[in-house]
Every structure is written in structure tokens, then in C-alpha cells.
Amino acid sequence: xxxxxxxxxxFRCGYCKLPGNYQDLxxxxxxxxxxxxxxxGGRLWLLRAWLDGEIKTxxxxxxxxxxxAGCGNCVEHCVFPKFKDDLLNAxxxxxxxxxxxxxxxxxxxxxxxxxxxYGNPYKLPQDDRGRWADGLGLEPYSGQEHLFYAxxxxxxxxxxxxxxxxxxxxxxxxxISFGILGAEERCDGNEVRYLGxxxxxxxxxxxxxxxxxxxxxxxxxALSPHAYHAMKNEYxxxxxxxxxxxxxxxxxxxxxKAGPAPKQDNLRVIFHDPCYLGRHNKEYRAPRKVLKxxxxxxxxxxxxxxxxxxxxxxxxxxxxxDILGPGPDSPARVRVxxxxxxxxxxxxxxxxxxxxxxxxxxxxxxxxxxxxxxDLAEIIQAP
Amino acid sequence: xxxxxxxxxxxxxxxxxxxxxxxxxIYSRDMGTMEPRQPDFVVMPASTEEVRKVVLLAxxxxxxxxxxxxxxxxxxxxxxxKGGIVLDMxxxxxxxxxxxxxxxxxxxxxxxxGVLQAYLKRHHPxxxxxxxxxxxxxxxAGNVLIFGSGHxxxxxxxxxxxxxxxxxxxxxxxxxxxxxxxxxxxWFSRAPLPDLSGLFVxxxxxxxxxxxxxxxxxxxxxxxDVGVFVTEDEELIPDILNRVTRANVAEDxxxxxxxxxxxxxxxxxxxxAFSADTREELKWRWQLIRLSLKNYMDEKVGGFMMLPxxxxxxxxxxxxxxxxxxxxxxxxxxxxxxxxxxxxxxFPEAYRxxxxxxxxxGTTYSTGARVIGLGxxxxxxxxxxxxxxxxxDVQRAQGALEETNRVVLDMGGIPWKAEVPAQQEIIxxxxxxxxxxxxxxxxxxxxxxxxxxxxxxxAA
Numbered sequence: 067x068x069x070x071x072x073x074x075x076x077f078r079c080g081y082c083k084l085p086g087n088y089q090d091l092x093x094x095x096x097x098x099x100x101x102x103x104x105x106x107g108g109r110l111w112l113l114r115a116w117l118d119g120e121i122k123t124x125x126x127x128x129x130x131x132x133x134x135a136g137c138g139n140c141v142e143h144c145v146f147p148k149f150k151d152d153l154l155n156a157x158x159x160x161x162x163x164x165x166x167x168x169x170x171x172x173x174x175x176x177x178x179x180x181x182x183x184y185g186n187p188y189k190l191p192q193d194d195r196g197r198w199a200d201g202l203g204l205e206p207y208s209g210q211e212h213l214f215y216a217x218x219x220x221x222x223x224x225x226x227x228x229x230x231x232x233x234x235x236x237x238x239x240x241x242i243s244f245g246i247l248g249a250e251e252r253c254d255g256n257e258v259r260y261l262g263x264x265x266x267x268x269x270x271x272x273x274x275x276x277x278x279x280x281x282x283x284x285x286x287x288a289l290s291p292h293a294y295h296a297m298k299n300e301y302x303x304x305x306x307x308x309x310x311x312x313x314x315x316x317x318x319x320x321x322x323k324a325g326p327a328p329k330q331d332n333l334r335v336i337f338h339d340p341c342y343l344g345r346h347n348k349e350y351r352a353p354r355k356v357l358k359x360x361x362x363x364x365x366x367x368x369x370x371x372x373x374x375x376x377x378x379x380x381x382x383x384x385x386x387x388d389i390l391g392p393g394p395d396s397p398a399r400v401r402v403x404x405x406x407x408x409x410x411x412x413x414x415x416x417x418x419x420x421x422x423x424x425x426x427x428x429x430x431x432x433x434x435x436x437x438x439x440x441d442l443a444e445i446i447q448a449p
Numbered sequence: 450x451x452x453x454x455x456x457x458x459x460x461x462x463x464x465x466x467x468x469x470x471x472x473x474x475i476y477s478r479d480m481g482t483m484e485p486r487q488p489d490f491v492v493m494p495a496s497t498e499e500v501r502k503v504v505l506l507a508x509x510x511x512x513x514x515x516x517x518x519x520x521x522x523x524x525x526x527x528x529x530x531k532g533g534i535v536l537d538m539x540x541x542x543x544x545x546x547x548x549x550x551x552x553x554x555x556x557x558x559x560x561x562x563g564v565l566q567a568y569l570k571r572h573h574p575x576x577x578x579x580x581x582x583x584x585x586x587x588x589x590a591g592n593v594l595i596f597g598s599g600h601x602x603x604x605x606x607x608x609x610x611x612x613x614x615x616x617x618x619x620x621x622x623x624x625x626x627x628x629x630x631x632x633x634x635x636w637f638s639r640a641p642l643p644d645l646s647g648l649f650v651x652x653x654x655x656x657x658x659x660x661x662x663x664x665x666x667x668x669x670x671x672x673x674d675v676g677v678f679v680t681e682d683e684e685l686i687p688d689i690l691n692r693v694t695r696a697n698v699a700e701d702x703x704x705x706x707x708x709x710x711x712x713x714x715x716x717x718x719x720x721x722a723f724s725a726d727t728r729e730e731l732k733w734r735w736q737l738i739r740l741s742l743k744n745y746m747d748e749k750v751g752g753f754m755m756l757p758x759x760x761x762x763x764x765x766x767x768x769x770x771x772x773x774x775x776x777x778x779x780x781x782x783x784x785x786x787x788x789x790x791x792x793x794x795x796f797p798e799a800y801r802x803x804x805x806x807x808x809x810x811g812t813t814y815s816t817g818a819r820v821i822g823l824g825x826x827x828x829x830x831x832x833x834x835x836x837x838x839x840x841x842d843v844q845r846a847q848g849a850l851e852e853t854n855r856v857v858l859d860m861g862g863i864p865w866k867a868e869v870p871a872q873q874e875i876i877x878x879x880x881x882x883x884x885x886x887x888x889x890x891x892x893x894x895x896x897x898x899x900x901x902x903x904x905x906x907x908a909a
Contacts, residue, residue, distance in 0.1 A: 074838040077480055077776035077783065080519065080586030088563025088585040089571070100493055100540055101467060102475045102520065114838075115474055126469045145770045146777050369571065 067163050069156035072149040073114040078107035082140035082153070085374035092370065093140060094377045094397040095133040098390050103130050106140035106153055113160045123169045131160050132171050133389045135397070136260045136382025138345035142373050161262030170262070173387040178263050181270075186253055187386045188222040196248025198227040204234055207245030212311075213283045214244040215297075217290040218253050219385070219418040225425060226418035230289050232443035233313050237287065240324040242316055244287060252277060254288075256296035256342070261383040268304070271296070275306035285309040287316050291343035291417045292381070298347065312343055314416045314442055318352035321359040335363050335445065336410035338401065338424065339375035340417035353416045356442050363445065368404055376401050378427075380419035398427035405437060412438045414445060453510065457492050457534075460502045465493040465540065476517070476535045480776070481785035482835065482847040483525025483868055488515070488535040495540040497616060497624060497660040504658065505622040507534060507899050514620075515901045516654045518591025519561060521583050523785045524868040526595075526653045530903030538588065541660060546636070547573050552666040553613050554578065555636050558590035558659050562768070565589055569666070577601075577669035579608055580767040590659050594650055595866045596790070598819050598828050600722065600767045601667055603694065603702045606822045609650045613638055613663035617649055620657055620895035628663070636663035648890065653866075654901040656894050670724035672731040675764045678719040678742055680751030683797040686717055689742060689751070690793045694824035696741040698734040699723045705817035706800060709778075717800075718754075720764055775815055781836025785846060787853040787871075788830045791862030793820065796829065802856045803831040810849035812842075828865060829857075873908055 083093045083105050091097040096105040103112060109131060115121045134157050144150035164170055170178070180187045186195070198221050207213050214234055219226035237244060255270035274297075278286070286308050288294035298310040335357055343349045350372045357365045370376050379390045379397035390396060402424055405413045413428070415421045418441075425439040440448070457466045467473075468490050477485035489512070494500045507514045513533030520527060520537075529535055541557035544565060548554075556565060562578075563585025569576050579601035581592050592599075597608040605611060614628025614636045627645035630636045639646055648656050678689060686704060693702055701722040708714045721738050725731035745751040756764070763771055776784045791799065800816060807814035810833075818829040831853045835846035854864045854871040858878055864871040876884055887905065894900075 074836070075777060075780060075782040077773065079480075079521070079584040079773045079776070081584055081770075081773070083586055084563055087567045087570070088561070089567035090564060100465065101472055101491065101537070103471045108475050111475060112471055121470050121474050124470065126471050130471055145773050148777060148780075 067113070067117060068159040069152050070117055072152055072156055073110045073117070075146065075149050076107045076110040077146070078105075078111060079145065080105065080107065081143045081145045082106040084143060085139070085370050085376070086143060087369065087374065089369055092143075092374065092376055094135040094137060094379045094390060097397055097400060098393070098395050099133065104133060106157070109134065109157050109160065110153070113156065123164070123167055125169075125171065128164050128169050128171050129389060131157065131164055132174050132261070132383070132387065134382050135341075135377045135379055135384050135390065137341040137377030139377065142345050158260060158262060162264055165262040171387065171389060173389060174261055174383065177383065177386045178258065178261065178266065181253065181258055181266060186218045186222060188218070190222050193249050195221045195251050196246065198230045199234065199246055199248065202231060202234060204238065205245045207247055207281055207283065209282055210245040211243040212285045212287045213278065213281070214246050215254070215286050215288045215293055216246065216251060217288065217293045217418070219422065220289040221251065223418065223422060225422040229418045229421055229441045229444065232441055232447055233289055236443040236446050237313065237316060240317070240320045242287075242320055247277070247281070250277065254293035254296045256292040257383040257386060259296065259300065260381070261387070271301050271306065272304050275301055275304055278306070278308060283308060285311070287311050287313050289313055289418060291340040291347070292419065295342040295346050312349065312352070312416070314343070314353040314356060315349065317442060318355040321356055331362055333363050333412055333445070334366060334410050335412045335414050336366050336368055336405050336408050337371070337414045338378065338405065338420055339372055340415070340420050341375070341377050341381050343416060344375055345373055353414070353442055357414060357445070360446060366408055366410060368408055370404065376404065378420045378423040380423040385419045385423065392430065396427065398423040399430055402427040402431050402433065402437065406431070406433055410437065412440050412445060415439060415441055453506070453512070454490070456506055457490060457503065460506070461492055461494050461499050465495075467491045476537070477528060479520055479523055479525055479527065480783060481523035481525055481868075482783070482843050482850065483528060486528040486530050487532065488529040489532050490534045491537060492534050493537045493540045497618065500536070500618045500658055500660055501622050501624060503534065503536060504618050504620065508621060508897055511897055511899065513899050513902050514658070516658045518558065518588035519583070519586050521587045522591070522595065522866055524866050524871075526866060526901075526904065530869070533899070536658065538590070544568050545661065547576070547666070549573055549576060551635070551637050552576060553636055553663050554666055555661060555663045556589050557661055558588065560589050561586050562589060562592065569669070575669055576666040578664060578666050579605065579611060581608065582768050582772050584773055585768055589664060590662055593662060593664060594659060595653070596651055598821055600701045603820050603822070604700050605665070605667065608664070611665040612646050612650070613665060615646055615649060615659050615663075616661040617657040617659045620897070620900045630663065648894070653904045655891055655904050656900060670726050672726070672728055673722070673724045673765050674731055674735060675720055675722045675756070675761055676735065676738055677754040677756060677764070678721065678751055679716050679754050680745065681716055682750060683717050683800045685745065685750065686719065686796045687794040689719055689745065690796070690820055690827070691824055692741040693719070693721055693738060694820060696737045697823060698737045702820040703817060704796070705815070707815045708813060722765060775832060775834055778813060778834040779836040779842060781834070781838055781842065783837040783843070783846070784832055784834040785850055786830045786832035787850055787857065788828050788865035789857040789862040790821075790826055790865050791829055791857065791860065793824050793827045795860050795862060796827070798860055799829045799857065799862070802860070803853065806831070806849050806852050806856065807833070810845050810852065812845050812849050829862065869904065872905055876905070876907070
């Protein structure tokens with residue numbers, strides 16, 4: 067197994083369970099399940115024991131490994147500089163081993179099967195992939211400066227589609243040149259990689275690289291931080307040397323030129339950092355710059371923000387596999403309560419998965435009338 | 450077994466009970482060198498009432514129970530030596546009260562050091578608690594109940610001295626309160642009632658399960674600084690500690706000796722941390738500290754180091770991350786230490802003994818001490834890192850630890866949070882009437898012998 071040589075080096079000191087200020091549990095799966103096994107250190111020690119034959123492959127072991135949300139809190143807060151960067155890689159490598167043994171949890175199996183058969187986790191026709199843009203009049207990609215990449219959630223999920231439409235509209239209105247692939251778009255594969263199906267991810271990445279190159283794409287604007295992460299950090303391995311931006315970065319660049327944003331009515335907004343934009347790619351400034359530029363918006367911060375942000379629980383494939391599951395200790399609900407306690411009117415997001423996870427959590431907490439989950443572009447467009 | 454699982458599930462919820470091999474594996478060991486011992490169940494209660502019900506069930510069935518806090522004790526005290534239930538207390542994580550005027554906090558047993566630290570910083574920024582050097586996930590209760598010490602121990606003694614009161618579930622299921630909270634709604638003091646907190650402190654979970662406790666809080670002053678006094682002569686350290694503590698202006702006084710980094714080898718370092726409400730006060734305290742050691746500076750046998758700002762910051766930081774990093778010295782994720790409570794005048798002898806043992810056992814080391822109270826004693830530690838993937842290295846560290854335990858006992862010190870082998874060493878040297886009293890107390894409290902059995906027991 068890759069990274070096997072670091073497994074025993076984890077001391078299980080537990081810094082990885084917490085944010086930088088220690089205020090509460092910040093590892094989504096440990097927060098939810100509470101057994102030490104579900105902490106990053108627990109996983110590493112279990113993997114070592116598994117490789118040594120001290121424990122056997124089991125559904126429970128698979129559940130523990132696949133409940134990791136891949137949020138990177140452990141990497142951010144581990145105090146061992148010599149191997150911290152590979153903590154999450156080791157867990158993903160462990161998942162790869164479980165995948166190769168065919169012992170993944172049923173929801174992971176179903177997800178991977180859907181990806182193999184349909185190319186999307188929703189098992190919806192490829193032809194429907196571009197329907198999110200119906201009626202917007204967006205141009206198909208034909209050499210514009212950027213390709214706008216919607217991703218599976220943006221293309222198929224109702225909440226994701228709403229966000230994709232808002233973002234694309236604002237990008238267009240702000241004069242950013244882009245086209246879309248519509249029904250030709252393919253999944254970026256980020257979740258496939260985090261769920262341990264490396265071969266499939268490689269195939270998907272190469273397919274996208276080929277597709278982009280054939281279309282002449284040089285620059286990509288990703289709706290989802292997950293796609294942004296995969297295209298920016300993984301695709302170059304196979305020659306996918308595109309200039310990749312997250313849409314918040316494009317908005318931040320354009321916000322000055324685009325002129326003053328519409329005036330809001332003293333909106334108290336709190337921003338939830340998406341893990342794959344923030345911790346994984348250290349982009350904390352762009353979304354805040356956009357929000358601060360919107361007239362009438364008062365940006366406040368949660369105690370856990372930026373590198374300390376609590377994941378919504380939708381990372382690492384959990385958005386689709388739902389191994390973290392519901393309940394008051396689900397990370398999304400904890401996060402929503404944290405946002406609500408600040409007195410915010412709007413919980414701002416920059417990721418379609420976060421939007422969906424947190425909006426569902428707002429409903430579960432009974433806060434529908436009190437706290438709105440809105441993407442940056444939706445706030446810009448709000449009347 | 451199935452019935453027990455069902456009953457435990459009825460008490461705490463099925464999702465908080467496990468008898469799966471994965472939980473059994475992780476909860477069978479800690480990060481130290483002690484051999485694993487597998488539990489039958491891991492159970493996570495969320496309230497005192499749930500703890501009580503689990504205890505009653507265990508009592509009825511004669512199932513051992515081992516309470517677990519952060520699981521960072523390193524000496525294997527929370528391994529279930531005779532199987533049974535490991536009771537992971539971390540779901541009991543509420544901070545129940547912080548009283549600014551009376552300077553105390555009441556917390557559930559699963560509240561971690563870090564969570565309380567962050568809570569105070571946010572809601573009561575003028576107060577702090579004494580933070581141990583353990584990682585922030587360590588629990589308040591776990592540390593207090595083993596006579597832990599920390600960043601205010603020079604000023605206020607062991608963390609167990611900072612207990613105002615406790616709630617505990619006895620091994621027979623009764624819920625008791627000790628301290629002022631036994632007779633008052635307020636948790637302000639252990640005095641003046643008979644001090645029953647001693648029934649639970651230092652017993653390694655063999656007398657009951659503490660579910661809540663109140664600890665004293667201290668002023669968190671805005672200006673903080675640290676000086677590091679360095680000398681090559683270990684014989685001077687007791688007097689240095691005596692002089693610094695006599696000045697009585699520091700919060701924390703610690704010594705450390707390590708062969709790495711190279712610049713530190715062969716030197717004795719004494720950190721003196723202090724705080725103040727104003728810059729002038731800070732300056733004044735610093736002058737008093739310097740004055741206390743002036744003779745050594747005049748004689749040029751010691752002096753205060755120039756500290757670059759990052760180093761100063763790291764030394765003031767609580768908890769100190771650098772101490773945890775010691776676990777990777779052998780690239781193997783492990784270290785364990787013998788912490789010994791002993792008089793400060795034994796420092797030179799303890800230091801030399803540590804060096805000899807490390808050399809003889811072929812292991813590297815880090816040693817140091819924290820002054821407890823105004824020099825009334827110290828916690829001297831001998832830490833040995835090991836590579837947990839290399840059994841011979843683990844054995845080497847184990848050998849060094851065992852030898853250290855014997856040596857410090859010979860010196861007149863007493864190993865702190867002693868592993869089972871060290872407990873036996875202590876028992877052998879203990880006044881027999883004292884040990885008999887311990888056994889009588891335990892038998893009275895725990896007639897079925899369910900509480901963390903295997904600890905503090907007569908040798909088989």
C-alpha cells in the first residue's frame with residue numbers, strides 16, 4: 067500500500083481532531099461517530115493493523131475508512147511536519163486497497179458502479195447533462211477564453227443547477243468570456259479518486275484532458291471546488307496543463323471592473339469555506355473579496371473559518387455515499403448551528419455540494435425562515 | 450454477550466456501543482509501550498445517568514469497567530487488563546458553568562483541555578485554567594485525576610490541588626458529590642468537609658467514575674514572557690529552582706535537557722514563564738527573576754539565553770506542540786516517559802541517572818522537570834522515544850522505562866501515573882498498612898472488583 071511507511075508514525079495525539087483554536091471537534095467523521103477509530107489517527111493505526119494481519123477486512127473497517135470526508139483538517143492541524151502532508155493520501159491509499167479487494171460499503175459500490183455505467187452518480191442520461199443551462203442562452207464552447215465547467219452536481223442536482231445558473235449568469239453579465247460543453251461535459255472524477263478508484267479516475271481525467279484539448283480549451287472556470295481541485299492538482303500528471311480557476315476567483319478579479327454590485331439591505335452574511343477551495347488550495351481571499359464588494363453586505367466570520375472551517379460533510383465522496391448520515395451530530399447540522407449562533411441572515415457558500423448539504427441541514431434544524439443558504443452569485447443577484 | 454450488547458444499547462444508544470474488532474483493537478492500547486489488552490465493549494455514555502446504568506449493569510454481571518478520557522496517559526492505565534467495558538467519556542463534553550467572580554469552571558468528565566481553553570478565551574478572556582503539556586484533546590478530568598500538572602503549577606500546585614468538587618458514580622451505582630457541592634449549590638471549594646476527593650484522585654479509575662468536576666481558574670493576563678536560564682552544571686539546578694521560586698513571580702518553572710538540537714546538548718535549561726497586567730509589571734517581574742539568579746550570572750556560571758521571537762512564542766505556547774513532536778524522533782510514532790514526583794534537590798542525581806540509563810539501554814532521551822508549588826516538589830520526567838514498527842526498539846524503551854522506575858524509587862521519588870509493573874515496584878516499597886488501607890477502601894467501594902481491575906492490586 068502506498069504511504070504504508072507513515073502509518074506507524076502517527077502518535078494519535080489528536081491535534082488532527084480539532085481546529086487551530088481547539089474549540090470543538092473538527093474532524094467530520096470523528097464528530098459524528100465519536101469512536102477513536104473514526105479519527106484520522108484511528109484510521110492510520112487500523113490500516114497498519116490491517117496490513118499486519120491484526121484485523122481483517124470487514125464492512126465495519128470499510129465504513130470507518132470511507133466515512134472520512136477528505137476535508138484536510140487533519141493535514142492542516144497535524145503537528146508532525148515530516149509526514150503530515152500525506153495523512154489524507156494514506157487514508158485514500160487505504161481506500162484503494164479496499165476497492166481492489168472489492169470490499170467497499172454498498173453506497174460506495176453503487177456510486178462507483180453508476181460512474182462506470184452512466185458517467186454520473188445520478189444515473190441520468192448524458193444528454194441531460196447540459197439542461198441546467200436551458201434558457202440562459204449560454205454559448206457552447208468554441209474557443210472563448212474560458213470553459214465554464216458545471217460538474218455533476220451543477221449539471222444534475224436541482225440545488226446545484228440553481229447555483230450553476232446563477233454563477234454562469236453573473237459571469238456572463240460581468241463580461242467574462244466563456245462557453246460550456248453542455249451534453250459533451252464529463253465528470254471531473256474528484257470523488258472517484260477520493261473513494262479509492264484510482265484507475266477509473268485516471269481514465270476520467272484523461273478523457274477530460276483529451277476533450278478539453280480537442281476543443282482548444284486553455285482556461286477552465288470550475289463551479290465546484292472539487293472539480294477545481296482535481297483539474298488543478300491532478301490533471302497535470304497526465305498533461306492536463308490548463309489554467310484552472312474557481313468561479314469565485316473569476317468574480318474576485320472582475321468585481322472591480324464589473325462596477326458596484328446591487329445594493330442589499332444590510333445583510334449579515336457568513337461565509338462557509340469549502341474544503342477543496344480553502345484547506346486544499348488555500349484560497350480564502352477571493353470569495354470574501356466578492357462578498358465585501360456587495361453593497362449592504364456585512365461579512366462576519368464564524369469562529370471556525372478559513373483553515374479551521376468545519377467541513378459540511380460532503381467531501382471525500384460522502385455527498386453521494388452518505389456514510390456520515392443524518393442526525394444532530396452530522397457535520398452539516400453542527401455547521402448550520404454554528405452559523406446561526408452568529409446571528410447571520412445568510413450562510414454564503416461557494417460549492418454546490420456545500421449548498422445542498424447545508425440547505426438540507428437548515429431544514430433539519432428548522433431554520434428555513436431564519437437562515438438562507440446562498441451561493442456568492444445568488445447573493446449578487448438577489449433583488 | 451448479545452444480551453449485554455442489547456442492554457448497553459438501550460442505555461446509551463446502539464450507535465455508541467461497539468464490540469467490533471476495530472474498536473476493540475484501538476481501545477486495547479495507548480501510545481506507550483504497554484502490551485494491548487482487548488475490551489469486550491466500548492461504550493460512550495452521554496450523561497451521569499447513563500454512566501450509572503452502565504455501572505449497575507456491569508455490577509450485576511461482574512463485568513470490568515475502565516473509564517477513559519483522552520486516552521493519552523501513555524502508561525497503559527486505560528487498557529482493560531481483564532476485558533470488559535471501556536467507558537469512553539468524551540460524549541460528556543459540556544461546560545456546565547464558568548463563574549468569573551469565584552474563578553471556577555464546572556465541566557463534564559469528557560471536556561477536553563482544548564475545548565475549555567477555547568471557551569474561556571472566547572467567553573471569559575480574563576480567565577484561564579492550568580494547561581498541561583498533553584495535547585489539547587486530553588480531558589480535564591483525566592489529567593486532574595492522575596495528579597497532572599501544567600502551566601500554572603508553580604503558582605498553584607498539582608492539577609488535583611485545583612479541584613473544587615466532583616460528582617462521581619460509585620462502583621455500586623450511587624451518585625455522590627464531594628466538596629462544597631455536596632452541601633451547597635456552589636462548587637467553590639473542597640473545604641471544609643472531609644476531603645473525599647481523595648477517594649478518586651490517583652486511583653487510576655479503580656474506585657469509581659468521575660462524571661463532573663469543578664476546577665479553579667486563574668487570571669489570564671495580557672502580557673506574557675519567558676526567560677530561559679542556562680547552565681552546564683546540573684548541581685546548581687536545585688538552588689536555581691529554589692531561588693526562582695522564592696521570588697514567587699513566575700507562573701511556571703520548568704527545566705529541560707536534551708541531546709538534540711546540538712546547541713542544547715550538555716546544558717541545563719530552566720524556563721521561567723511569567724505574566725502581568727501591564728508592561729511595567731512584566732518588566733518588574735522580569736527584574737525580580739533576574740535578581741533571584743544574579744549571583745550565578747555574576748559568577749558567570751549561568752545566564753539567560755537570548756531568545757528569538759519564534760522560540761519565545763513556542764515556549765509560551767500552551768500546550769507546547771514541540772513536546773508532542775518528540776514522538777517522531779525515531780520516525781516511529783511513539784514515546785513514553787517516567788514522570789516522577791520527587792523533591793527538587795534530587796534533580797542532579799535524577800538527571801545523571803537518566804543519562805546513564807539511556808546510554809545503557811541504547812536509546813535517546815529527553816529529560817526535564819516541572820516545579821510544583823513553590824518548589825515543594827517537582828515532576829521529573831525521563832522520556833524515551835521509540836519506533837512502534839520495530840519491536841526491538843519498543844522493547845529497548847520499555848527496558849529503559851522499567852529501569853528508570855526502579856532507579857527513581859531508589860532515590861526516594863515516586864513514579865507518576867505508574868504502569869502496572871511500576872505499580873508493583875511501588876507496592877513492594879510501600880508501607881504495608883498503607884497498601885492494606887488502599888485495599889480496604891477499594892473493597893468497600895467496589896465489592897465486586899469491577900473497576901479497572903488489575904491496577905494497584907497485590908502481585909498474583
